[in-house]
Amino acid sequence: MADEHYPEDLRYHREHDWVRVDGDEAVFGITWFAQDALGEVVFYEPPAVGATLAADATYGELESVKAVSDIYAPADGEVVSVNEDVVAAPELVNTDPYGAGWLVRVRLTNPARLDALMDQAAYVAYLAGLGEA
């Protein structure tokens, strides 16, 4: 299990998903907080390559020992590739959520949408608010 951290070079969605922008493409995954809440991930159902993902809508499922959870797209895009390593070894989401545990790579269809996401400081503040609620 990785230690709690939230990299500064990512943008964050309120459903605990992250985006790493790479030119006109981007990589999506779930945050340390999300994998910690889920517990040990045992199954990843990815979207099809070529599928269209809409921001705030679900695009796949992660199943942990506790529950099956939807994964939310933090931005609009078309799936370029999915992380087959996570399909084969879902625990990568727990051990390396921002690296080997990435979920999907998309071609961004509406990059302006990224502005609606939180930066690292805003997301950490958002998490602190959840703890108090």
Add this chain to the structure above:
Amino acid sequence: MTPPTDFAQTAQQREEVRTIFERGAPGRRASHLPVLDVPEQPIDDVLPARFRRRGLPLLPEVSEPEIVRHYVRLSKRNFDLDSGFYPLGSCTMKYNPKLHERVAALPGHSRLHPLQRPERAQGALELMWGLQNALGEIAGLPHVSLQPSAGSHGELAGVLLTRAYHEDRGDAREIVLTPDTAHGTNPATVTMAGYRVLGVGTDANGGVDLDDLREKATDRVACLMLTNPNTLGLFDPNITEIARIVHGVGATLYYDGANLNAIMGISRPGDMGFDIVHFNLHKSFTQPHGGGGPGAGPIAVSDRIAPYLPVPIVTRTEAADGPVFDLVDDLPKSIGRVRGFQGNYGVFVRAYAYICSLGGEGLRQASEIAVLNANYLRALLRKQGIGEYLATPFDRHCMHEFVMSGGPMKRDLGIRTLDLAKRMLDFGVHPPTVYFPQLVEECLLIEPTETETRETLETFAKILAEILAEAVESPETARNAPYTTPVRRLDEATAARVPVLRQPLG
């Protein structure tokens, strides 16, 4: 009570677990047939070769004591209601009176063949007819089918009834609403019945978010599936307004009867405005259950849904020499059968025995005590030593069960709800439901039921306080629990990732 501190292996843990196929020896038998005293028939005359298997079946070859010890050993590795407290929220693990077992074991019940003709099974049909009526009265909905064999099966039948009702009016609808507190079976049922799930939010009081419901209730909605009290253990006081909104768009209102134990004889789903109700006979009406059955999930419906009920229905007609009971199949608009034969009959016998022995007043009292027990336990668990670590998310009286959050415990003590649950096993109690409902962080869902004494509830609170005090000193103790169960902490992740689904034989 002394928490186990000796972490050496128990005899049960050291024992090698074997399947029955790994016991015995070739040729060993539990019984021997007598010498043949009639002329032997050539096997080909009795059963042609094409219908016969080529090799012998692979069966265990064991003596009778080996069989008995094998299963008794397995039963000792199990935890059950006859062994201890079992507050598994949403599952209503109430005590099963032994009287019901005696009644169900009567040969007229236990030896009844499912293909017995109705005229030869009048007693059984009378019992089923009586059970139908009693359930209709409890639900406040007059038309009942005993066919579905589980709560989830009752849900599926109920949503198929909704589909039949809308389609019969030429009204195609595609959405079923389920609150985010719904049992996981609800969205699964919706999908199986060919509808699309749309979630409805929860308001600050733990009830249905009425604004969200009004927004989502359109003429494309076929049904709202609701549990009341819901899985947070809270009764939704807005139920008549919810019914008005749902009926206003022409949809049906479905009652998930999983939590019926809170309201029996006090309020009726039919009076709240529900069209379809399923019962979990194995929960609310006592039944040894868990591990997959046997169960029964009868449904009760309103007049407008009645024409579509599954067949057969048990009927009673008056004849010159007394009433005659029958199984009726010819309902032209029926959705048809939802299972073979007539349901899990033994479950009907126990449920009917329960209803008859308690009576209407007794059922009401059972619900009242279930609610009282839950509120008493909830109050005990808010006291110092527990309340700091386990939060009570909704500051209202609960019904028959309640949720707590292990969030503060996780942050302050570094142990999770799973660790707390595992440590409870060392104290001889079954843990509550954990991590459900999902909208509560590190959730515990606790349902003590009406059959537990005040002393049991107080002991449970003491156990929790003790585990939490122990975790202040040594969180590792809980993290590595349990220590005294037949198996120690299981590797649930590997079991899910690399399941072993096949036991090779021979």
